[in-house]
Amino acid sequence: MSVSDSLRVAFFEECEDLLMRMGEGLRRIPDEAQRNELETIHDVFRAVHSIKGGAGAFGLTVLVGFAHAFETVLDLMRSGNLHPDPATMHTLIRAYDVLSDLVAAARDGREEPEALSHLLLELDVLAEGASAPEDDEAALAFEPMKIDIFPLSGASEPTPEAGGFTIDLETSAALFAAGHEPLALFLALGELGRATITADLSDVPPLTYLDLSSPRLRWHLELETAAPETEVLSIFGFVDDLARVTVKPLQAAGGLDASGEEQPSGDTAQRQRFETVPSPARLAEVTPRTPATPAPAVLPAMTTIRVSLDRVDRLINQIGELVIMEAMLSQAISFAGLSKDDDISGSLEGIKQLAAKIQESVMAIRAQPLKSLFQRMERITREAADATQKQVRLEVFGETTEVDKTVIERLVDPLTHMIRNSVDHGIETAEQRRSAGKPAEGVITLSAAHRSGRVVIEVTDDGAGINRTKVREIAEERGIIPPAAQLSTAEIDNLLFLPGFSSKAEVSALSGRGVGLDVVRREIQSLGGRVSIQSNPGQGTGFTIALPLTLAVLEGMLIGVGKETMILPISAIIETLRPHESEIHCLGRSGRVIAKRGEMIPIIDLAQSFGFAPTDDDQRQVLILVECDSGRRAALAADQIFDQRQVVIKSLEDNYGTVPGISAATILGDGRIALIVDPEEIVQRAVADTKTLPLAVNG
Structure with missing residues (x-):
């Protein structure tokens, strides 16, 4: 993926966050008091403006035009010239829907939504009465935002005897690859005096064609300082082989430097100007010290990263394999006859707890509101x-x-x-x-x-x-x-x-x-x-x-069905029963029900459902009462219940195929595969066969 493609992906990811913030804000506006309402309108306006600015950088003119019409109405609202009555809010919410569609259309290369022109007309109607409509071309033009990159404000006047230098800096890709930052150089120059910095943008291509491996940005600095040239050059000592640096004496008011040569001024129309200021130590030397105003407390910002979902999925699968390996080790230690007080068993218990914490943390990565x-x-x-x-x-x-x-x-x-x-x-x-x-x-x-x-x-x-x-x-x-x-x-x-x-x-x-x-x-x-x-x-x-909560891990009951070990999801189980012979009644030639709390509940033999040899001895069987989504209850007959545990789900459809009555599979601690029963399908299949499952009746 090229740099421009990466920037485009990042823009649309940011749009998702901005649109979510907009939707939440638009929903809050009619329900808030006047002060909070204005703050919310400001927040929505900034979100639309950010989308407009990013879209302009990528040449998405249709998205820019609609966002501009949207923010014009929001600007009228925050200035008090338009009241957020129900009709206005209805139009803004529909405009929000269209803006979301436009972002998706630009991202996926689809056509613009049909409601675009109609909503533009409605926004224009709302915007009527604005004092001075802007020129359309000027309004849609993308302009970079000037950012103050220096933490201090104000500067001392240079002393009359102070001289200075002009500095031209042209960077290379190697400079950035080595971790150097031009801003650090500019701040260091600010320690020596007042520096006016001009960023030359004349050779910088549009964002879409930007190639970070070939930087085109250059800087021209005018430094007013009494420091000698050797001290100025020492600041660039670590980058002299990674950048082209030219230092000359600062030109006089008449346009000539100390050598009498005229210095070029450059194309100021293509430059962005900033000013550095001296450090607090140098300010103290030339200005009276004033009592400091305590700075407000600043909360630390939350640091986040965007990670591909495929990477998270692979990590979850590996955690699942770790859980399986832990189960295998537990079973091996059990077969070896080691006591629970043994060092190996104790260490394994620590691994088990650590694996559970890792699994919980990894699952939380995938969790989203x-x-x-x-x-x-x-x-x-x-x-x-x-x-x-x-x-x-x-x-x-x-x-x-x-x-x-x-x-x-x-x-x-x-x-x-x-x-x-x-x-x-x-x-x-x-x-x-x-x-x-x-x-x-x-x-x-x-x-x-x-x-x-x-x-x-x-x-x-x-x-x-x-x-x-x-x-x-x-x-x-x-x-x-x-x-x-x-x-x-x-x-x-x-x-x-x-x-x-x-x-x-x-x-x-x-x-x-x-x-x-x-x-x-x-x-x-x-x-x-x-x-x-x-x-x-x-x-x-x-x-x-x-x-x-997650599709990767299932809480299940380990049961024996014939000679097989299977898993029954805990979520479907109401209770387990070991019935007395008097509680079981026969219906028809093969149907059986159990009387429980005044209700006759049909019994389904799992071994028979899966084609195993049925068990005729009712006393050996245990019944597991389950409830389906339809509210229908059934008692699933199994040969025995082993225990309850968390199992890692493995898809059958992806690895084998569809098996009736089975939803997935898992790997047990001894390496065997256990099938996970789908109780809903088992009951529905039995309902279709009236010989197997009669309708439940109230006693």
Whole structure:
């Protein structure tokens, strides 16, 4: 990757942070007091201005033009000439969406968004009444920002007898490669007197064509000092073979130096001028000492680096191998019969604890807050509300909750479907809400929190709730359920997750094609999570997603199935049972159920499900009660339970292929491969076979 490409990547990465800050600020403006509101407007303005400046450096004229129109409106707001009323904020938020699309289009080489011209017109309408519109070409021209690179201000006047020198400095790539910094040289010259520095930019190419291996920047300095030339030259002693330095006596007022030769002035139009000042010690020699004003405390800045996700993934895989090797060593020591007090066992325990801490730290590297995802859902809500002509507001809580980056990326589609479903199906029209005694504006709440070692995300609305009568009628019409089927309210609600199910008779831009909630369930299950639905008529509907904190490690129960060792995820387990013979009842020719707390729970023999020889002795079996996303419970029969442990997940699809009833695999301490059971699929497959799993009935 060339230097210009690296700078371009860095610019777009910075744009992501700036856009996130903008979105958060625009959301806060209407809810803040006047003082904080102005500070927030300033912050949003600076973010837009930074994007505009960076885009100008790369010649992204369309992005620069839109950002300029955006910041013009924000400038009117911060000067008090434009009030942030709801209509204005609505336009600014839509302009923020378009600005985000323009950044993405410039980054990916796509076409500009269709709403660009319309939003430009709306911004121009808001900006009408400005005192003096700027010249367009001058407004869009990119100008470098002058930065004061010196920490002191003010300078002593040179004494009448002081002379000086002109210094021309031309650097080379070797100078920077050796770690030298021209600024350090300039500061050292500032110790000798007053130096005026002119940076010659005439030979510097545009940023896009910049080649750091061939520096083109030159400096011209005029140093007023009484120090001799030898002292000036000594400052450049360490770089004399890495740079071209020319030192001459400072020219007199008439334009001649001490030798009577006229000195060239250079092209001042292409130069940037700075002034150095003497050090505090030299200032003390020529100016009266004044009481110092205590400097305000400065908090240390957080240092961050950007690392490729592939590198983090490789590190996580290596940590996983370390966990496996630790398990192998533990088992080898156990087989060797060494006591726990042995030095080897003690050292291994220390390694185990250290590996766990390293694993936790590495997992934290991948963890990111959900803020960016939640901000994206705000836009989805706005677009869905505009498409349905409904008044909807999204409220977010827990956006600082951290989740594995891979999980965040794969949550985009499920949450998008849920938000659109809530707007289209859940929230009523303004007239319907007023008739029901509700505010005209509907509210969707998106929240996240850590609970019991998992991430729980909830999407709730205050709409009409699920029309279960209509859902049941549609399911019967399509042959999904028989007309006489006895279904609980939870089972009716879960019909919405079936593929192809849609309660919309008409196809719209948001729904009606039967694609939505089934996609949500499949995607959440592929992440090792669960999704459930709750609804109260007239009060609203809520979806709850429970996800693992990371996709690399699983907390599981080690069980024996036939002659195989398998892993059952702890998240699906309710309890373990060793039933009495009187608690097990037969149904039909092969069905079995267990009576537990007034409920008849079907039993699924795992050995039989995977094609192993079934175990006929019920007394030898242990039952593991699990609950599926649909709310259906089942008792999985296994031969024995070994222990509970964390295991490193290895994908089967990438390394072997899809195995029914199996979600992944892991490597045990003895080097054997153990398959990780997918209890959701096991139960669903058994439900499809009524001979294996009868419907649960209440006792």
